[in-house]
Amino acid sequence: MEVSGPLWVRGGVPVVSADGYEYEVRNRVTLCRCGSSENKPFCDGSHASIGFTDGLD
């Protein structure tokens, strides 16, 4: 079964929430796009357990 993963962002790109909260800038982050992470906006690996696919393959 194929599973799609998070968005990998590299290069110290700032991540800011809709309410203006600024997360710590890191060189690499993975952003959840499945909606199931308990640590949004970051991926916690939940995409694998729910079998998330983006339908792009």
Ligand code: FES
């Ligand atoms: S993409 Fe990994 S938890 Fe959502």
